Amino acid sequence: MNDIVNRRICFAQRPSGQPTADVFAIAVNEVALPSDGQILCRNLLVSVDPYLRLKMHDRESYTPPLEIGKQIPGGTIAQVVSSRHDDWKAGDLVAIPGGWQNYAVVPGKSATRVDTERAPLEAWLGPLGMTGYTAYAGLLSMGHPKAGETIIVSAAAGAVGSLAGQIGKALGCRVVGIAGSDTKCKTVVETFGFDACIDYRSSTFEDDLRAASPDGYDIYFDNVGGQISFSVQKQMKLFGRIIVCGLISQYSGQNDLDPKSLDEYMRWILVRRLAIRGFIVSDLARNHPEFHETVAGWLKNGQVRLETTLYYGFDQIIPAFLAMLEGRNTGKSIIRIAEAA
Amino acid sequence: MNDIVNRRICFAQRPSGQPTADVFAIAVNEVALPSDGQILCRNLLVSVDPYLRLKMHDRESYTPPLEIGKQIPGGTIAQVVSSRHDDWKAGDLVAIPGGWQNYAVVPGKSATRVDTERAPLEAWLGPLGMTGYTAYAGLLSMGHPKAGETIIVSAAAGAVGSLAGQIGKALGCRVVGIAGSDTKCKTVVETFGFDACIDYRSSTFEDDLRAASPDGYDIYFDNVGGQISFSVQKQMKLFGRIIVCGLISQYSGQNDLDPKSLDEYMRWILVRRLAIRGFIVSDLARNHPEFHETVAGWLKNGQVRLETTLYYGFDQIIPAFLAMLEGRNTGKSIIRIAEAA
Numbered sequence: 001m002n003d004i005v006n007r008r009i010c011f012a013q014r015p016s017g018q019p020t021a022d023v024f025a026i027a028v029n030e031v032a033l034p035s036d037g038q039i040l041c042r043n044l045l046v047s048v049d050p051y052l053r054l055k056m057h058d059r060e061s062y063t064p065p066l067e068i069g070k071q072i073p074g075g076t077i078a079q080v081v082s083s084r085h086d087d088w089k090a091g092d093l094v095a096i097p098g099g100w101q102n103y104a105v106v107p108g109k110s111a112t113r114v115d116t117e118r119a120p121l122e123a124w125l126g127p128l129g130m131t132g133y134t135a136y137a138g139l140l141s142m143g144h145p146k147a148g149e150t151i152i153v154s155a156a157a158g159a160v161g162s163l164a165g166q167i168g169k170a171l172g173c174r175v176v177g178i179a180g181s182d183t184k185c186k187t188v189v190e191t192f193g194f195d196a197c198i199d200y201r202s203s204t205f206e207d208d209l210r211a212a213s214p215d216g217y218d219i220y221f222d223n224v225g226g227q228i229s230f231s232v233q234k235q236m237k238l239f240g241r242i243i244v245c246g247l248i249s250q251y252s253g254q255n256d257l258d259p260k261s262l263d264e265y266m267r268w269i270l271v272r273r274l275a276i277r278g279f280i281v282s283d284l285a286r287n288h289p290e291f292h293e294t295v296a297g298w299l300k301n302g303q304v305r306l307e308t309t310l311y312y313g314f315d316q317i318i319p320a321f322l323a324m325l326e327g328r329n330t331g332k333s334i335i336r337i338a339e340a341a
Numbered sequence: 342m343n344d345i346v347n348r349r350i351c352f353a354q355r356p357s358g359q360p361t362a363d364v365f366a367i368a369v370n371e372v373a374l375p376s377d378g379q380i381l382c383r384n385l386l387v388s389v390d391p392y393l394r395l396k397m398h399d400r401e402s403y404t405p406p407l408e409i410g411k412q413i414p415g416g417t418i419a420q421v422v423s424s425r426h427d428d429w430k431a432g433d434l435v436a437i438p439g440g441w442q443n444y445a446v447v448p449g450k451s452a453t454r455v456d457t458e459r460a461p462l463e464a465w466l467g468p469l470g471m472t473g474y475t476a477y478a479g480l481l482s483m484g485h486p487k488a489g490e491t492i493i494v495s496a497a498a499g500a501v502g503s504l505a506g507q508i509g510k511a512l513g514c515r516v517v518g519i520a521g522s523d524t525k526c527k528t529v530v531e532t533f534g535f536d537a538c539i540d541y542r543s544s545t546f547e548d549d550l551r552a553a554s555p556d557g558y559d560i561y562f563d564n565v566g567g568q569i570s571f572s573v574q575k576q577m578k579l580f581g582r583i584i585v586c587g588l589i590s591q592y593s594g595q596n597d598l599d600p601k602s603l604d605e606y607m608r609w610i611l612v613r614r615l616a617i618r619g620f621i622v623s624d625l626a627r628n629h630p631e632f633h634e635t636v637a638g639w640l641k642n643g644q645v646r647l648e649t650t651l652y653y654g655f656d657q658i659i660p661a662f663l664a665m666l667e668g669r670n671t672g673k674s675i676i677r678i679a680e681a682a
Contacts, residue, residue, distance in 0.1 A: 062612050225607045239624075244610045261603040266566045269585045269619035271403050276617040278610035283580075 004031040008101035009317060011066045014056055019325065021318050023056070024072070031103045034084045039108045041078035043098045046335045047125045048074060048321040049159075050223075050248050051280075062280050072100040075130055077114055077121055079340050085109070093340065095124050100317050102337065118296050121340075123306050126332040127163055127295050130281055134245060135163035135221075136291055137284035142243045142277040143219040147172030150213045152232060153194075155223035155248060157184040158324075159332040162192045162307060164221040164245075167295075169193055170303040173219075176212045178228060180327050187330055191307060200228050209235050216240070224249045230261055233268050244278040248325075307331030345372040349442035350658060352407045355397055360666065362659050364397070365413070372444045375425045380449045382419035384439045387676045388466045389415060389662040390500075391564075391589050392621075403621050413441040416471055418455055418462055420681050426450070434681065436465050441658050443678065459637050462681075464647050467673035468504055468636050471622055475586060476504035476562075477632055478625035483584045483618040484560040488513030491554045493573060494535075496564035496589060498525040499665075500673040503533045503648060505562040505586075508636075510534055511644040514560075517553045519569060521668050528671055532648060541569050550576050557581070565590045571602055577613050585619040589666075648672030 005028055012025035034040045052074070055066045066072070076098030080088050085108020088094065094111040098104035114124045126132060138160075139145060151168040155161040156177025165188070168175040177188040177197035185197035198208045209231060216237040222229050225247030233242065268274065298304035309329040311320040314337045324333045346369055353366035375381045393415070396407045407413070417439030421429050426449020429435065435452040439445035455465045467473060479501075480486060492509040496502040497518025506529070509516040518529040518538035526538035539549045550572060557578040563570050566588030574583065609615065639645035650670040652661040655678045665674045 060612060062614070225611075226604060229607065230603060244607065247604075247607055247611055250604050250608065260598070262571060262598045262606055263567060263588075263591050265603055265606065266570065266585065266588055267591065269617060270566075270588055270621070271401065271619070273403070273619045273621065273624055274617075275619075276610060276615075278612070278614045278616075280611070280614065283614055 004103065005029075006031045006101055006103045007314060008099065009072045011056070011068055011070055011072060013068065014058060019053065019056065019322060021322065024318050032105050034082055034105050036084050037108055038105050039080050039085050039088050039094075039111060040082040040103060040105050041076075041094060041096055041098060041111075042081050042103055042338055042341075043076040043078045043101065044336065044338050044340055045077040045121060045125055046074055046098070046100055046317055046337055047076065047129070047131075048317065048324055048333050048335070049131075050246055050324065052321070053248075053325055073097060074100050075125055076104065077124055078104065080111075083108065087111075091341065093121070095129060102314065119299055120306065122308050122310070122332070122334055123299060125334055126159065126306060126308060127299055127304055128292060131159045131332055132163055132295055133284070133288075133291055134281040135160045136167055136295060137281065137288050138243050138245050138279055139164050139167055139219070139221060141284050141287055142279060143221065143241050145171050145173050145219055148174075149218035150174045150176065150215075151219040151221060152176045152178065152209075152213070152217045152235075153221045153223070154178040154200075154228055154232070155246070155327075156188045156192070156194060156197055157330050158223060158327075159329070160245060161221070161223050162188070162331050163304065165194050166192055166298075166304045168219075168221075169195075170298050174213070176217070178224075178232070184327075184330070191305065191330075193305075206231050206234075219243065221245060222247075226250055230265060233265060233274070236268070236272050236274055238272050240272060240274050242274060242276040244276060309333045311335040313337060345444065346370075347372045347442055347444045348655060349440065350413045352397070352409055352411055352413060354409065355399060360394065360397065360663060362663065365659050373446050375423055375446050377425050378449055379446050380421050380426050380429050380435075380452060381423040381444060381446050382417075382435060382437055382439060382452075383422050383444055383679055383682075384417040384419045384442065385677065385679050385681055386418040386462060386466055387415055387439070387441055387658055387678055388417065388470070388472075389658065389665055389674050389676070390472075391587055391665065393662070394589075394666055414438060415441050416466055417445065418465055419445065421452075424449065428452075432682065434462070436470060443655065460640055461647065463649050463651070463673070463675055464640060466675055467500065467647060467649060468640055468645055469633060472500045472673055473504055473636055474625070474629075474632055475622040476501045477508055477636060478622065478629050479584050479586050479620055480505050480508055480560075480562060482625050482628055483620060484562065484582050486512050486514050486560055489515075490559035491515045491517065491556075492560040492562060493517045493519065493550075493554070493558045493576075494562040494564075495519040495541075495569055495573070496587070496668075497529045497533070497535060497538055498671050499564060499668075500670075501586060502562070502564050503529070503672050504645065506535050507533055507639075507645045509560075509562075511639050515554070517558070519565075519573070525668075525671070532646065532671075534646075547572050547575075560584065562586060563588075567591055568598055571598065571606060574606060574609050574615070577609070577615055579613050581613060581615050583615055583617040585617060650674045652676040654678065
């Protein structure tokens, strides 16, 4: 493989605040051959995910901080070029932790088979991939939704949020979204089928929250944290469940909470007897063996829509990531960097 | 009964900050006869509890605010004077919601039998009463303690805290307390058998927390909220459980949290994947039918100690309550206002 060149995107410097393109650098190397048990894959679709922003801080988080100079990680859909693992042969389509690069060498056991008969390639990064499992397992394992309950979802136009809401609807719940513009709110209702969606930039946000469900909310699927979540918490019903999936409001470090907020936050936990759970998707691995079957069924019957913001070309990986952090995506952000052979 | 005079303590005005005696007023009435299904009881022991302070605010809480002029509620141990309920006869000893007064007329079905063969009278307001059930059911239902885990308890010298810690020890856990002075910390370790106790007034509080359990804490039984709880939260282990039982630090409205605290608090929920649950004891009614049996056994074999701060006389009810709010009690605060006939 010494004649195949691999471009890879590396971490050049820690951002302060909202990242820009100079956080990254592009390196080039020759593609290595797989060792025993490994597979060499060509990345076709690259995923960019909000949790990466968290890894850019040099402080304790749920994954180790990114080291300067290191390859940026990320889920990919790829095609096997050369295999030294019994389960795989050249040409197979796989979901792997392939990273932001053209070619990846990974352990064969880290790969999951992609079945395009069942759902299009993109779906295996979205509803049937880590994104889908985050929404599905998070909502079910921590939220315990019952038909007729009301769920509120922040970052409702985003990859995980739009799925969490659609899954809630498929389970017979009433679902309200929170998003960052009128246009997004329209998409959340019209495309993703939420019952209502509220613009958190509105000056009447707290009133709108109340109006959308005057009796309050049973479940809050939280992707943002900060002031938005503080406002939602006060609208939770007795014995409400808050699922802390992401905190994108604070990933870049800006916020403007009132000093009394934490006291108030603790107070509502007790007054409303809330259950608040933080989780990351890997905590819930294998909790829901029915996941692929169930969500593939919903995709087929239209209860869950495959909605992506698609970019084309390796050069679009960084812009796609930056756009997602600024909330300029709808559904899952995916970059197609090659076609299957 | 027209010749028996009942003194009762009423709510005279809402306090701002730490309450003083003029929050209360004493009223006198003639004792009423019980109607059908009711019992007339003479209060022997009166309980004063921190949750009362919460009821003095005129705002939504987990119980309705106290109304000005109304009788102060509270658990009591009493003796039946006259019964119009089939389960009870004159002379029976009962635990009832008798309030801060000499005599109470209550529904017979609200009374619980007190068995002095099994444990002394005081125990039925403490370990075998609402206080004990709060500690027991809260720790078991929300904390799911496993032998070998480390539990940290705030207000560890208080009624609920001291029991939560002793129950943790009885279940094979390592238990660390938090209390408000050296003397209290000594009591928590020497009397209640905690493995360690930390003074939250110390300037090295956060370091002391870390030193007492360098690997962190599995369970936090929280009675105080505020800055103390914020410090503890950062020391929780992955998948730690926080049981929010009380928030005495904010009952009187003073606090001094940093504006960034809520963001940080939300961050640690996600990073450490914490489960935080607010509860009040009535949520857990009948969850643990084995409660009396189990705790009476621990009282008998000394694994749980009956430790009270006892006051004598009706006039001591208000001072006992104020002393408890200032943390000047150890274990359960009880006022003996009469002897059994």
